[in-house]
Amino acid sequence: MKEVLSPKDIVQSGLCIGCGSCVAQAHAPQVQMDFDEYGQLKPQGPSSWYQRGSERFTQTCPFSPAAKNEDYLANLLYPTAPHQDAALGRFQSNYVGHVAEEDFRMQGSSGGMVTWVATELMRKGLIDGVAHVIATKDPQADGRYFRYRIARTEAEVREGAKSRYYPIELSEVLSLIRETPGRYAVVGIPCFIKAIQLLRHQDPLYRERIQFTLGLFCGHMKSARFVESFAWQMNVPAEQIQQVEYRQKDPTRPANWYTAKLTMKDGQTVNRDWWHLADGDWGAGYYMNSACNYCDDVVSETADVAFGDAWVEPYSSDGRGTNVVIARSPLIESLIQNAMQEGRLQLQEVDAKFVEQTQAAGFRQRREGLAYRLTWSKDGVKPCKRVAPDATSQSRERKIIYRLRYYISKGSHQMFKLARKWQKPTLYINWARVTLSAYHGFAYHQGKFGEMMTRFKQLRGH
Template sequence: MAETPNRTPVTPDAPFLSIGFTSHALCTRCGSCIGVCPFDAIGQTPDRYPDLRPDKCTACELCGEVCPGAKLSYGDMAEQVFGKRFLDEGFDGRVRATYVGYATDEGLRNGGAGGGVVTALLAHLLNSGAVDGCLVTRMNPEQPWLGESFIARSVEDLRASQGSRYQIIPHNAIWAEVRKLKGRYALAALPCQVHGFRLLQKADPELAERIPIMIGLFCGGSLEPWLVTELLEARGIRPDEIRDFQFRGGEWPGRMQAILRDGSARPLHYSNYKDGAYNYFTALYMPERCQTCVDGSSEFSDLSVSDAWTRNTSGEYKFKSHSRILVRTDRGEKLLQGAVEGGALHVTDVSGDASYRTHKMQTKRKGATAPLRVERWKKQGRRVPEYDRPAPDASFRERLSERVVTALLTMGRRRGFRYPLIAFLTSRWAIPLIRLRLWLKKRKYARRA
């Protein structure tokens, strides 16, 4: 690694830099390049892409080495994490055991998106002294329409991080703070951020050793930063009128709502999160790189957490306000066991229940549609991520579905299309559509029964 700045300024098209400087279409905006830079040579644009500071860049090449955007070898990563090379073990990846559970602390359980499991795991690590802080996210207190990363050093800090944030946040940029501090830290991360961290373990093992445990989050696709401000605009709310924004506020499964300065909650749509809102938004606000991501379950984390959406034959959720926990590594197993034995979590082993092995909506979005999109775009000559994982066999119907979804996502890049549509879909005029959706869902489960 170079110790002093280059005399010749580095330009953004230098081949050793992370891909975000030359292709926004391939940049995951995971923040890995920002966080790994030892010289603070990379900032962020307003849209959260990396921004080069040429006068500080030393051409150390670390940012390119930790970038998961342009190329990702699943075989290499599997060998690194599990000690065995393989390309594909299904959407959920390699799993030792599967559980559903919730935080035993009622405050944490009620404050979390899915039973407070991630917060309870992190709180256990803090309380047991295993880590000195947790790398998590929250909505910026000064600009509550934007998410940000921060280091939680207490359970009270963790409470501020509770709830999901379906917005692009370059979370791995927080590594830059870790580099300056002493201690050990736990990381809660999305799949692209998990990939960046595994690359960090090779590129800068000394820094990576400071983060001994990683909790992976399921992800169906992040959303562009301007989603929140457009939702507020559609409901006639100015950004300076809110003090917080909740992507899943209120009773489980939650709904998007603005918390106004007087403390009152203002719902921003009429359906709950699960029955429409997120599906609408991913169809209109999903970034291009998220559309080509094929990991929806954080396959290379120590353990992964998602909502437990599994329903019974009547269409009712088997476990409300619970999360599903997929244990992957020795460290993940030790963490879960310690949290349960320490009384932080209540869990049920569902490893033998086949209905918990997949997450159907995400399986379709990232396990089938995204690989087909990558394959088709590559044939068209478009820049796409390089994977060593082949696209699955697909029927004509599946290929047609991919084209329709892609067309909608492409139209969603245009404000003139997406804003009127989202204003309608989140208004009272869309209530009949919501009722129709719920009726069709009940009918489907009634037929199965």
Template structure:
């Protein structure tokens, strides 16, 4: 049996994100999605394959891509009418912050994803939306589904930190009449763009992509862990909700909730469980080699406005990056019709809102790549691969990678939150120690630079007066 190249070059190197586009693309129908031991979805071989490599062409973590799709920079040339470009966020039309007056309270953030999806349907731009909804399958809480009406969309208006795959719906794409829009995180959006590149008819079939700014893909262990913190057994988890807002509090003061076997809803404030994002707990390994902070290849990119004054409002606010003319027109139309409470957001402020992700994904990336290559792991070409990383930040990156891997290994063997917390505590303390060293050195460096600038300005003024 021939093994598809995507298995050897991606899955076996722990770089799969479970997007499932390879399943659609395989010419021999030799792949299907399955769960691995770490709680992630991945393609597995179910029959013989001619191994032509079609599956690899659409993989966002292909380590040997063609030159014309080597990185996001090359793929982004599809935005022909978009002139603005910034190295950290890609090509863009405009940047905004705000919310949908209709969908804000029923959404995880400002409701822009639901608003844009609704307008695409109402304006007959597309006939169907691929987005994530609740699943009826036991233990599979969420999956990609097709929405063809506003009422369908309203069941898919929340953030889901649970593994999903486009393989559940992409196989239907040629059977569905009309055009399709897809909602997805950066790696999923990239996979779709690669599919459009290898199969041009998909450009017409999929005229619009809604990108969700992502902090990293979480294992199903993440859901199990949070439920265990509330004494809900894994087998009894029902309807997990990852971003339950507190309208009277701040934007980041949200809760995780789920129901148990008695349909009793329980919730826990995410602030009480510690940093689940900066530490890398339960995160996919591939996320450590992603440099796309703002879903650069989507027509519109949506995220949370983690910046003052928006973060003070518990009802939620989106940051918005339009990249295509169609996306820009949809936002302008919403502002004109008063469907959106949206204002322009200066580039510098938007960049500061995503600074944590830029530091990790861009600044720390070379250190992680170097560590991976020492273990003979394959890594795709990256734009930030050759940046200089200080010794203190290298320590942070190395320890984050250890924490990520350890969290998955520990939860495999003992799925109980108190045991997990005790076991992982030493590694988290070490990471916190290295992070404090890095932050102190960075603050000292910034202070030193300010002093040097002041001294140089005084010298310049003195010489000028003489």
């Protein structure tokens, strides 16, 4: 590995997640984040910046092999945490349940806990703003459907409810935090929270102003092409989409039956269950950022509090949504405990094994799968992870699944690019149907050809 890395080194190695931390630190208007040819956000700037290695970048990029890892950061951040677990990291307590007050639960994709904690911090006067992701008002003019912004009122905080499976980046909001004194909370996925903590570790200003971090459990980052694929498969023009909802909530259906909903400029709405989309199986990895292949943090181990969905029964069948929560900060733990006693939160404490089971597929991909992927040859910067390379512990079937997932992710970017260039949506959709059928054949049916064909016919019927 080179002693000092540049943004170009990380991007060309497939390790850039597009968090924007490097751009925020550049303090130069000609350096910015923008979409690449595959609909993923990447740093853009003059070669004098893009190709120049720096010690600061090497230490603050979340996927840099020289950056402090999650264990180091968590030990520094939560030294008094009474529990430490191989999957969850350090923590005070874990919970499963939902928000009982007002309509937090129905407004969110899950149990409403992310928005509730952010709102409670503001109600208690502990912060002046929340950096979170919201839908843009005019996505066609803005060039993206979602972006970070700072909420300064409870009403604005609640506008950030719902899941967003779309590329976003931190550069603009980090610049605002630098320019505007105050106390802030930041909501983000694991690698973004790690980027924040690495930045706080290096920079006293961010350490002072970013008071709380609220982490989300994460499967992987999607590209912007996922929205366009929705449009192709729902037979609507992508350039007319005004609003995207990835998980339309329906209390009468199981929470894990995802339904995508698009709202057009004329007010028309269309929706489709993910199961009927050619690329709708999350685990298959369509549009996944390549950096996600080298992540070993499922549950935001460096966040003061982290939230996920309770993907185990009976919770996964409850269409109203249920959260699992990992509290690491003693202060946030006390906020949760007080609200439970007041009846505002309907939570019960659970052990680390329960939380791990709710994210079992994610941990297989980020631990067993990662160990296998680390044995593959790779050009450029080599990742340094807490998982040791291992190509012997996995079964033959699991290895095939990890290989399929990797090539589906890579191929989805390339095939969508071709279909988009040639204006032939069916080129991509048919490819996605075939690859998903193959993936399901190995993932669920031990490679039986007949089962693959049955799944292909089901997808073709929609």
